[in-house]
Amino acid sequence: MIERLIGFSLRNRYLVLLIGSILFGAGIYSVKKSKIDAIPDLSENQVIVFTEWMGRSPQIIEDQVTYPLVTNLQGLPKVKYVRANSMFGMSFIYVIFEDDVDTYWARSRVLERLSSVSSTLPDGVSPTLGPDGTGVGHILWYTLNAKSIDLGEQRAIQDWYVKFGLQNVPGVSEVASFGGFVKSYELSIDPNKLTYFNISLDEVIKAVRTNNNEAGGRKFELSDVGYIIKTNGYIKNIEELKGITIKTTNSIPVKVNDIATVQMSSENRLGIFDFNGEGETVGGIIVMRYGENADEVIQNVKNKMTEVAKGLPEGVSFNIVYDRSGLIKESINSIKNTLIEEIIVVTVIVFLFLMHWRSAISIIIQIPVTIASSFILLNAFDISSNIMSLTGIALAIGVIVDNGIIMTENAYKHLSVRYQEINEKNTSENKS
Template sequence: MHPGERLEWSFPCMIVLSFHKASLSPIGIIKEYMIEKLIDFSLKNRLLVLLVAAGLLGWGLYSVRTSKVDAIPDLSENQVIVFTEWMGRSPQIIEDQVTYPLVTNLQGLPGVKYVRGSSMFGMSFVYVVFEDDKDVYWARERVLEKLNYASRLLPEGVLPTIGPDGTGVGHILWYTLEAPGMDLGEQRAIQDWYVKFALQNVEGVAEIASFGGYQKQYEVTIDPNKLSYYGISLPQVVQAVRSNNNEVGGRKFEMSDIGYIIKTDGGYIQDIDDLENISLKTENATPVRVKDVATVQMTGESRLGIFDLNGEGEAVGGIVVMRYGENAAEVIEHVKKKMTEVGRGLPEGVKFNIVYDRSGLINESISSIKNTLIEEMIVVSLVVIVFLFHWRSAVSIIVQIPITIAASFILLNAFGITSNIMSLTGIALAIGVIVDNGIIMAENSYKHLSERYAELNEERKNS
């Protein structure tokens, strides 16, 4: 270098390092050689480096827009829930005849860490927990395959089913139906037979779990004394009710070159009168009907609890369960749009009342972290400018901040990590680390350049 010659460098490679090779290990020497080659290549191909940086920035901005947003990270286990219902049985019977056979047969699945079982009155829950690296839908397929065999070990009529493909944090929205003056049974019927089916069609929704109210059913209260008087057994009554609540198939026949289809109509029970008039037996040409030995009424299914809203009384509604790996913010938005459409078909005076909405928490959390990121970027940029007091060096360091943050979202999307409080806070904390190395390297470069200038001046004086 000749005296008076200017030294210039540009982002991102402007560092000149000095190492003592004698003190380095072989691996350290290899790393030093690779770094020197990378710096040399970057200095000779500045345009290419700038294009790569611009490409990373553009890709990162696209990743920011497509990143899945949630308030909290999903730390739940990779599990499949097997639910079995056998109403009327005690927890001990459920444990011995349902839970135990299922647990012992599901333990041999590949990739299973452990299997947990829980028994309660009329219900059994089996939790099959897989390794974290197993795909959830692959795990569900393995469980279904095993249930095909395990079902043969259960009592007749008991069918295990797997739960929805959601997670422990999948409850993203709760709602109730505001229906002043409407019976709780009618509200539950609207929820189960209209609202639930409509909202389940929303993309990203795994299940709509209904709660509250009464599930309508016909209740037949049999008088044992009358059964004894008419000589009728309880199984006879059950069989008569089942056989008279069914459609019977017909056939097709041709007559005069015309085909006729025979079918039955009105085989299902329509009201209480149909159930009361079912014949159980005939004595002296006189039928003995259900109403002669029992009382029939419309009631609600037995409940183990109620849903009370703000101490104002019982309510009927549903829980929106998000499917595994979906974008919580988008799913909530789509569900609300669907609610607007469904609301047009509700009876007059009935409307939705959202009692829990995670989108508020999501928006507040993301907005808070976003403001923090912007504030940190501004403060760090000012500190870098004041500390270095050289605009070219400051710009070359500051420009790394948005590129690095944008590139972080590329990795978040690649590993399926949502943009939540934890991940965004980690990015915010890393801003200081991003600029630290740049400041140190810039100062180190200035030091070596000043020493080189001093040597050149000394050589010039001596010459």
């Protein structure tokens, strides 16, 4: 088989050169389209289910949320195992699928099962899926430089402006906010006043929820002009919240301000984010979507940051604290320099040992063609160009050259013997 293949190649040299040129051109194209990252993604094929039920102890979360979800998710097809973790007010479930399962197929199966399981959970509890990223999806961290603005305002800028802008970047799965204070209205209710006015806590909650809402009316026409009737019920400041009427007793309205103290506050925090010991700060984490090109996504995020920065308040700017693109460039450049050095060394050694330029060229030309062709396979199997895959290519150069040297030296030896036999035969014929 090999002998026939070699014979066919020798008889069709131009065809072999054409195939080699096509492979080299396709390889160069694959190099440009190859996904670039610093490290390979070896994380498990998992889907995270997050459920929040604030104020409940870990045991209640385990019994009423985590256990029902785990028992139902274990029956999904192609699931290896299910892990769970219950903590104060939160439940995390990790559904591990087999490695050959498509990530988005797995997420759709989990969503289908959650739609039927949600009815067995307590009221107000709604499980959600985590981002479609992996364990190495955190590609960029940033903070906001805003010394003159308090942490509550910084968090509001992050949650309602910066986050929405960066989430539109292709390849970004999530922008996770951290630090600062999430603003909220706080009602400190006096129980003695509730008893005095004969008002229950449920009545207060219902009144606040009802008045913090939009209500639609109807449309009517007057003088060939259409008018839409609606009420603007969303609470905009503390004074509006204080003026909400809970009930009317003897034609006298009892308002929120009569039974409670209203003030601006923040949601409970489980920790803080400190930057270099200089105090608290606010920022975000860019999570890359599964299977994306890390280097390209980071560059797109930076370009988007430049656009978003134009709309920030005066004195507010971005500060990138972690950027994987630097590690990616260092890794790629290191492997690239190694490949160039290996090619140069191999070229010199081949010339010195063979002392035949045609044979040396036939061996050296295999190196760029083989390296370029290897990127075709990397893209075909959806493997990124990282420090591991490129190191494997660098190590394979020695094997490529060894095979070429052995084959070329063997062919050169047989041709020399054959050439010597022909010369001896011609010499004997001339003498006769």
